[in-house]
Amino acid sequence: MRHVIALDVGGTGMKAALVGTDGTLLHEARRATGRERGADAVVETILAFAADLRAHGEEHLGESAVAAGVAVPGIVDAEKGIAVYSANLGWRDVPLRALLGGRLGVPVALGHDVRTGGLAEGRIGAGRGSDRFLFVPLGTGIAGAIGIAGAIEAGAHGDAGEIGHIVVRPDGPECSCGQRGCLETLASAAAVTRAWATASGDPSADAADCAKAVESGDPAAVRVWQDAVDALAAGLVTAATLLDPGTLIIGGGLAEAGETLFTPLRAAVEERITFQKLPHIVPAALGDTAGCLGAGLLAWDLLSTEVSA
Numbered sequence: 001m002r003h004v005i006a007l008d009v010g011g012t013g014m015k016a017a018l019v020g021t022d023g024t025l026l027h028e029a030r031r032a033t034g035r036e037r038g039a040d041a042v043v044e045t046i047l048a049f050a051a052d053l054r055a056h057g058e059e060h061l062g063e064s065a066v067a068a069g070v071a072v073p074g075i076v077d078a079e080k081g082i083a084v085y086s087a088n089l090g091w092r093d094v095p096l097r098a099l100l101g102g103r104l105g106v107p108v109a110l111g112h113d114v115r116t117g118g119l120a121e122g123r124i125g126a127g128r129g130s131d132r133f134l135f136v137p138l139g140t141g142i143a144g145a146i147g148i149a150g151a152i153e154a155g156a157h158g159d160a161g162e163i164g165h166i167v168v169r170p171d172g173p174e175c176s177c178g179q180r181g182c183l184e185t186l187a188s189a190a191a192v193t194r195a196w197a198t199a200s201g202d203p204s205a206d207a208a209d210c211a212k213a214v215e216s217g218d219p220a221a222v223r224v225w226q227d228a229v230d231a232l233a234a235g236l237v238t239a240a241t242l243l244d245p246g247t248l249i250i251g252g253g254l255a256e257a258g259e260t261l262f263t264p265l266r267a268a269v270e271e272r273i274t275f276q277k278l279p280h281i282v283p284a285a286l287g288d289t290a291g292c293l294g295a296g297l298l299a300w301d302l303l304s305t306e307v308s309a
Contacts (some may be wrong), residue, residue: 008291058261069299118145138253233268251284
């Protein structure tokens with residue numbers, strides 16, 4: 001069965017799959033990234049994992065993978081196939097495409113993790129049928145993927161979609177980027193966790209606990225939650241003004257709260273809309289498989305480009 005290898009590399013774990021021509025997950029596997037062993041060890045873990053996946057395909061699917069796609073965090077030069085920088089993995093200028101291609105003997109596509117997840121959500125997930133969308137995962141930080149006609153816009157320097165660093169409250173908390181009041185300091189899952197731990201007096205409380213407290217009517221939780229929702233709405237309206245997407249796809253840990261997030265968020269966005277067209281605001285559909293599926297799509301896209309060339 002014809003298939004590609006797909007790898008989604010995270011700070012602590014890797015998700016991988018063998019993906020068929022129609023996007024079907026034919027085999028899934030997970031493995032620890034092992035970043036505590038150092039940057040070089042992480043690279044070797046990825047190469048070994050990919051080789052194991054190739055062997056699995058040969059044994060169980062009757063042939064070797066025809067290409068591979070890999071999604072990684074940080075700054076990525078997809079055109080050159082280089083993982084330029086990742087604080088979480090300790091990487092600087094890792095020629096990951098060349099290393100994987102040398103180990104596997106097949107073409108390899110490299111992509112940024114959020115943009116790769118956005119590619120999958122746009123083509124085969126919540127954005128299917130929308131040729132203009134913005135994918136925004138709300139996790140430790142906030143990033144974005146701008147979808148245009150089935151592809152993801154990387155920007156002139158590979159930095160398009162960094163919605164988490166839109167300033168929504170100039171007098172807000174200091175951000176690691178050097179600005180104050182960035183969206184991700186106020187509306188990420190990490191920001192809600194910090195705010196609720198303070199408000200509840202429980203240092204172990206997190207964003208999921210805050211959502212549960214909101215559902216039970218806790219007024220302090222409602223204030224924390226609404227503050228994050230208001231900041232998120234301000235950022236999304238700025239993005240909608242600039243990009244005019246048909247669909248806003250919200251994913252990540254905070255989106256797991258379901259309508260506890262989406263009902264007030266839709267209302268807050270609608271309140272702020274003036275001349276702009278109100279986009280559809282929907283939850284992401286693919287969960288934590290989005291990165292793997294997107295990496296598979298990158299691999300198939302690479303093959304189709306090489307054939308057409």
